[in-house]
Amino acid sequence: MRNVLLVDDEPLIVQGMQSIIDWNANNMQIADTARNGVEALSKLEDSPVDLVITDIMMPQMSGLELIREVKARSPFTKFIILSGYEEFNYVREGITLGVENYLLKPVNIDELEATIKHMQHDWEREEIRQIQMDQSWRILRNNILQRWANETIDAKEFRERALLLEIPMTKSSYNAAALRIVAEPDHGVNDPQLYRPKIAEQCENIGNEQLPDGCEIICFPDQEGDIIVLFASSSLEGEEWQHKALHGMKQWIAADTGACVWGVIGQAEQTYLGFPLSCSKVKQWLQNHLFIGSETSIVTTGSDGEPVxxxxxxxxxxxxxxxxxxxxxxxxxxxxxxxxxxxxxxxxxxxxxxxxxxxxxxxxxxxxxxxxxxxxxxxxxxxxxxxxxxxxxxxxxxxxxxxxxHTIEKDYSPHVLAVLDLVKNHYKEELSLKTLSQKLDLHPNYLGQLFQQEAGTSFSDYVNQYRIERATHLLLYSDKRAGEVGAEVGYGDTSYFYRQFKKYAGVSPTELRLMYMKK
Known part of the structure; x- marks a missing residue:
């Protein structure tokens, strides 16, 4: 929202300017008013604004003097001059100072709105230039593209950001592709996860080298480390140019990282609104498949042709x-x-x-x-x-x-064997060394040290591992909800069960079930 300061010694003019147009609809608001240039300067010291609309003829300080002072302090502030005097000298000096327009009283609404729209385009171009000079422009664009692909951004916000970040929205065809970089364990390949944004930037440069007319390519890394490619076209070019561009990116990544790289192209959608769907289908395809070998052709979703x-x-x-x-x-x-x-x-x-x-x-x-x-x-x-x-x-x-x-099994002492048996038969109950030591007539500290020495782990870790083992089987081979499973193996608090399961199994109960996809 842009802030506007109205400066005029006539109260009726100030009131009229506040209601002459819908400022909110133009993404602007009247931040303050002033009766003369001196008062305006005082207010601008505390609260700078984007636009000053000022009369020329005012007591103490004229509008032209005010403009000179403000420009010296804030060179990016814009100005519109109001005057009831149609004198060329004022117009000429105002133009010299770089004002946006010179409007005669009474103000013409259409001319005022046209002037504001022109300024808004200037502001947008200035913002783009400033952002593009900074690497944060690409970071911001990647963030917006990720949210767009995941459908976690409001439509209005996306349109506003897309205009600022030069994301195409008026093409006739949109589809997604993904490049998955796979560094297999023990193959001596450095995982390029840390510099995925740089890889995406270079892929975009490669893809844009030989683009057909009316086509655009944007590349960005998603949160899972895949390089997502946006193909946008305003003509019916077919898929050949996309395959060619993706193949060039794929070859470069493989040469640069030493890793295997696979490419998947999604189905085309007719508007930019369909890109998240195309992206979702590509990611779903990757989720549902494993690759074979070190080199593959580029796959198009929906054409598997595999013997199911x-x-x-x-x-x-x-x-x-x-x-x-x-x-x-x-x-x-x-x-x-x-x-x-x-x-x-x-x-x-x-x-x-x-x-x-x-x-x-x-x-x-x-x-x-x-x-x-x-x-x-x-x-x-x-x-x-x-x-x-x-x-x-x-x-x-x-x-x-x-x-x-298959090594020689340890001989446990009778006390530790008793503890192991109690855990096996009572793991659903509240268990502690204190209560068990009372049953065995031993000091809790001594029992804990004995158990650690013979079992190779602490009592609490042993109990948790045993419970997680039982929970794993229930999650994989029953339809019980995760909370029910946790309660059945001794965790009354569902959130605590989730934390313990993640700690000992390495994934959450939900992630485990997603991995083991039942028939």
Whole structure:
């Protein structure tokens, strides 16, 4: 909202100017009034304004003198002169001072509004120039684009920001694409997450090198680290130019980061209002698929062409796998995992059946542990984008378990065995070393030290890990709500249950269920 100061020694003129037009509709407000130049200067010292509308002939200080003084202090303030004197000398001097217009009394409404609209365009251009000189312009634009893609920005605010930030809104075709940068674990590739904005900036430069007439490209990183590409076109150019631009960006990122890069293009929408939908479909496609191999062609959503029936039926032979785990056959376990994940497909597969099966395999191994730690399972799953990465995770988790399970088991003292048994049978109840030590006729401190020494973890951690293990099974294999699950395993406070689950499992209960997508 722009602030306006009215300066005139005639009260009726001041009152009339306040109501002559709808100032709010023009994104302006009358901040204050003054009867002469001296009073105006005094008020401007405390509250600078964007526009001064002033009479010329006033006592103590004329309008022209006021303009000279204000311009010396605030060079960006704009001025409109009012006068009942149609004298060329005033007009000429006003023009010399750089006023926006010279309006005769009584003021013509249309001329005043036209002058204001002209000033608003000037202000917008000045703002753009000032912002563009600062790197914050790109940060601001990325923020607005992210909110637009996620549909978390009000339509009016977006239109205002889009005009300021030169985001196209009048094209006839809009669609989104995404470039996913995948640095697999243990491949010696530095994760380029920290400089994604720079990558997006360079991608935009590459995409704009050979654009067809009427087409625009804007690139920005989203909150998940993907580079989102906005394609906007005012003509029916087809998809060839988009594929060509995306391919150039993809090649540059791969060369610059050493990582694998995959590109997905969404369906076109007819107005800028459809861009969030196109973006959502691209992100959903990425969420639902795993990539195969180190190099793929650019995928267009809606054209998977994958044998769904085969993928939906792909489940591991769990009885065979359980036997291999119990026998400790590491080579056979590896062979089993390799055969299961050996898929003869092009570029990508559906994520759901492979994630479900991977979770089954890892939980089967975790069931062998006395105090399963799920942090390395579910937290790592959220960062998996490829079938090979998923296979590596499954092997790592399972072999970590086998390494400890098939060593010589510890001989627990009778007191610690009693504690373990009490936790197993009463984990839903309130448990503490104080109450357990009374049952065992031991000092709480001694029992705590003994348990830590033999179990390798504190009593409270053991109880929480056991409860989270039971909660994990309920979340995956029942339809109970998360709050009900928490209460069933001993957490009366739902928010506390969420915090503990996140701490020990690495993901929230909701995120866990999203990973394990039920059939």
């Amino acid at each position: 029936s085969f993928l939906e039926k792909r489940e591991p032979a769990m009885e065979q796998f359980h036997k291999l785990l119990r026998d400790g056959e590491s080579l056979e376990v590896n062979r089993f995992i390799d055969q299961f994940f050996d898929v003869q497909m092009d570029s990508h597969v559906a994520r759901k059946p492979f994630f479900n099966s991977a979770i089954q395999l890892m939980l089967a191994a975790k069931d062998l542990e006395k105090t399963p730690d799920y942090g390395g399972v579910f937290g790592a799953l959220s960062r998996i984008h490829t079938l090979s990465g998923l296979k590596q995770l499954v092997k790592r988790v399972i072999h970590q378990t086998l390494d400890t399970y």
